[in-house]
Amino acid sequence: METRQPQASPPTDAASVSLFLFRDGQEAYALGSAAVVEVITGSTVTPVPFTPDWMEGVISVRGKVLPVLDLFRYFQLPGDAPTQRSRLLLLAVEGNLFALWSDKILGVEDIAEAKFEVPMDTLTPLLRECMLAQLRHDDGLIFYLDLPKLLEKTRQQVLKK
Amino acid sequence: MMKDLKLRWKVAGTTCIILALTVIGILWVFAANQREVLKAGLQAKVSSVTNMLCWSLEAAVDAAAITMQTSPIEEVVESAKNDKDLISIRVEDAQGEKLTGFNDAELPDLVPPRVSAPPTIEFRQDRLFVVAAIAKDDSLVGVLRMAYSLDKFNAEEARIWQTGALIGLLAFVLGAALAFLFGHRIARHLGAMTSTFQKMSEGDLSQEPLDLESGDEIGQLASAFNALLSQMRELSEHARAISQGNLNRPLEGKGDLAIAFGDMTHSIIELTAKFTELSELIDTRTADILTTAKQQESGAAQQAATVSEITATMEELAATARQIANNSENVTKAAEQAANMVTDGRQSLSSFVQSMTSIENGNRTINDNILRLNRQVQQIRGVVELINDIADRSDLLALNAALEGTKAGDAGKGFLLVAAEMRRLAENVFQSTAEIKQLIGEVTEATNATVMANESGMRATKDGVERAGEAERAFTLIVQSIENTTNSAKQISLATQQQHTGTDQIVAAMGEVSGVANQWVEGIRHTTNSVSELAAFTAQLKTMVAKYQQDAPDA
Numbered sequence: 001m002e003t004r005q006p007q008a009s010p011p012t013d014a015a016s017v018s019l020f021l022f023r024d025g026q027e028a029y030a031l032g033s034a035a036v037v038e039v040i041t042g043s044t045v046t047p048v049p050f051t052p053d054w055m056e057g058v059i060s061v062r063g064k065v066l067p068v069l070d071l072f073r074y075f076q077l078p079g080d081a082p083t084q085r086s087r088l089l090l091l092a093v094e095g096n097l098f099a100l101w102s103d104k105i106l107g108v109e110d111i112a113e114a115k116f117e118v119p120m121d122t123l124t125p126l127l128r129e130c131m132l133a134q135l136r137h138d139d140g141l142i143f144y145l146d147l148p149k150l151l152e153k154t155r156q157q158v159l160k161k
Numbered sequence: 162m163m164k165d166l167k168l169r170w171k172v173a174g175t176t177c178i179i180l181a182l183t184v185i186g187i188l189w190v191f192a193a194n195q196r197e198v199l200k201a202g203l204q205a206k207v208s209s210v211t212n213m214l215c216w217s218l219e220a221a222v223d224a225a226a227i228t229m230q231t232s233p234i235e236e237v238v239e240s241a242k243n244d245k246d247l248i249s250i251r252v253e254d255a256q257g258e259k260l261t262g263f264n265d266a267e268l269p270d271l272v273p274p275r276v277s278a279p280p281t282i283e284f285r286q287d288r289l290f291v292v293a294a295i296a297k298d299d300s301l302v303g304v305l306r307m308a309y310s311l312d313k314f315n316a317e318e319a320r321i322w323q324t325g326a327l328i329g330l331l332a333f334v335l336g337a338a339l340a341f342l343f344g345h346r347i348a349r350h351l352g353a354m355t356s357t358f359q360k361m362s363e364g365d366l367s368q369e370p371l372d373l374e375s376g377d378e379i380g381q382l383a384s385a386f387n388a389l390l391s392q393m394r395e396l397s398e399h400a401r402a403i404s405q406g407n408l409n410r411p412l413e414g415k416g417d418l419a420i421a422f423g424d425m426t427h428s429i430i431e432l433t434a435k436f437t438e439l440s441e442l443i444d445t446r447t448a449d450i451l452t453t454a455k456q457q458e459s460g461a462a463q464q465a466a467t468v469s470e471i472t473a474t475m476e477e478l479a480a481t482a483r484q485i486a487n488n489s490e491n492v493t494k495a496a497e498q499a500a501n502m503v504t505d506g507r508q509s510l511s512s513f514v515q516s517m518t519s520i521e522n523g524n525r526t527i528n529d530n531i532l533r534l535n536r537q538v539q540q541i542r543g544v545v546e547l548i549n550d551i552a553d554r555s556d557l558l559a560l561n562a563a564l565e566g567t568k569a570g571d572a573g574k575g576f577l578l579v580a581a582e583m584r585r586l587a588e589n590v591f592q593s594t595a596e597i598k599q600l601i602g603e604v605t606e607a608t609n610a611t612v613m614a615n616e617s618g619m620r621a622t623k624d625g626v627e628r629a630g631e632a633e634r635a636f637t638l639i640v641q642s643i644e645n646t647t648n649s650a651k652q653i654s655l656a657t658q659q660q661h662t663g664t665d666q667i668v669a670a671m672g673e674v675s676g677v678a679n680q681w682v683e684g685i686r687h688t689t690n691s692v693s694e695l696a697a698f699t700a701q702l703k704t705m706v707a708k709y710q711q712d713a714p715d716a
Contacts, residue, residue: 040557
């Protein structure tokens with residue numbers, strides 16, 4: 001069981017961003033916390049035919065049907081696929097609702113922009129395209145995702161298909 | 162007597178007798194014939210003289226009957242007296258009166274023949290008497306009587322006899338001599354052959370062949386005899402060669418004997434071959450017999466040793482039997498002790514069974530308690546799960562509250578702190594429930610292990626009770642066995658006494674067997690010696706036969 005110290009540092013004058021940190025498999029990601037609508041426990045995902053493999057299916061939350069994306073498959077990451085996924089993040093980007101899988105929520109933190117780094121060249125081009133920055137944290141390297149870009153990319157790929 | 166005479170004398174005697182008979186017969190017939198011839202000649206002469214005188218006297222006698230003058234008759238008689246042989250003469254008239262005569266006193270009164278019949282002539286000793294009728298015109302006129310001397314006739318006859326006897330004697334002597342000569346010659350050759358035959362019959366064949374070049378039967382006989390001798394020599398030589406082992410010698414000569422000899426030689430060759438085979442066979446067999454006899458000898462010796470071993474073993478057995486008798490008494494005592502001990506053991510066993518039963522009951526109670534504990538622990542686990550679920554929901558609520566606080570901006574900052582605190586609380590609850598879960602797992606494991614151990618204990622006590630039952634049954638059997646053992650030990654004691662007697666008898670019998678085995682060994686030794694002699698004899702035979710074998714052409 002992992003213990004986590006809450007970020008006790010008060011907001012400073014320096015520019016900082018409130019980020020939602022979570023883990024999916026081996027990787028840790030960060031999102032702008034404003035995009036996160038709600039976190040629910042995992043419910044049954046219904047598969048949708050004729051969709052890419054990273055499009056796991058759809059879920060129904062309070063009368064709304066949302067697509068569920070699998071980041072591991074989408075970014076074609078190495079290693080074994082995550083198996084302990086227990087949380088679904090419901091996101092709202094530019095009026096579009098969708099969900100992402102997470103096996104552990106790290107929390108909501110204010111991160112100083114000074115900590116942002118340019119993504120490494122060794123990352124895959126798709127991941128780099130969908131990232132705003134990378135940042136170092138107690139839990140290792142965190143990919144700060146550019147959600148509108150990711151949404152656009154997935155949409156393009158679905159349309160292309 | 163004739164048998165004892167030699168051949169030459171037989172031949173000579175036989176020839177002499179035949180010659181004598183022949184000479185006498187010839188002489189007799191010749192003389193008689195000659196006498197008859199002389200008599201016939203004399204008769205013819207006398208008859209013709211008488212007829213002449215009768216014819217001369219016919220007229221004179223007829224006239225004298227009338228004239229009574231006898232002178233003409235006397236003239237005729239005088240002329241007739243010229244014949245020297247005429248001894249007497251008388252002329253009679255028809256009435257038988259003497260007319261004239263000369264020296265007629267001794268003339269016999271022979272009856273005169275009829276007219277025209279020939280004069281009657283009669284020989285008497287040394288005289289010949291003649292009576293004739295003097296006829297004229299077929300009427301008797303007178304009778305003429307005369308007597309002639311037979312001296313000349315007899316002398317002639319005697320001379321013939323002498324000559325014949327002389328010739329016969331000469332022939333006899335000559336024939337006898339020749340017969341003797343030939344007989345002697347035959348006898349000489351036959352004698353030579355006889356002596357040779359005798360020597361041959363005695364087995365001496367070194368005789369010179371008979372030297373006879375004559376072509377007659379004797380010569381043929383001699384040459385045949387020589388051929389026989391040479392053949393006998395040839396056969397003798399051949400037989401000697403065979404006896405010296407030379408079977409290849411060519412046999413000269415023909416005939417049944419030579420063929421028989423040749424057959425005999427072939428037979429000997431075959432016989433030799435067969436003999437060789439047989440002697441080989443006998444050799445092999447004797448070797449086999451020797452081997453067998455030696456094996457038997459060693460076997461008999463082994464048997465003798467075994468018999469002595471058996472005797473020793475039997476004596477040991479007798480000693481062992483005595484020991485067994487002692488031991489069986491001990492066994493009886495031990496069995497009684499064992500029976501007492503078994504009674505004690507049965508008492509201990511029943512107390513053991515009671516203890517085991519109480520242990521089993523205790524175990525059962527423990528098991529029930531543990532099961533109850535286990536159920537309660539499971540209930541605790543359900544409670545802990547519930548707590549955990551509540552903590553999880555609290556964590557989620559806190560997180561969503563934090564998100565809401567973030568969206569509220571600065572106004573939600575305090576709310577954010579509370580939410581973070583709530584999340585930490587939830588985390589602590591997670592941690593505690595995890596520890597409780599772990600403890601519950603350990604307790605469950607421990608209770609399970611206890612249950613399993615208790616069950617095995619129960620099984621063990623159950624087994625123990627069963628074993629105790631088995632042990633009790635075994636004790637019953639042991640008691641029976643002990644009784645049986647006591648009885649058996651008594652029987653063993655009895656049997657060992659009988660065995661003792663039996664072993665004594667066996668020892669005695671083994672002594673007899675040992676004697677028989679020794680006799681057998683002796684017999685086998687005799688057999689071995691005999692067979693060894695037989696082998697030596699066969700070896701001799703083989704060398705003898707080998708002599709023939711080397712020379713035999715096809716062997």
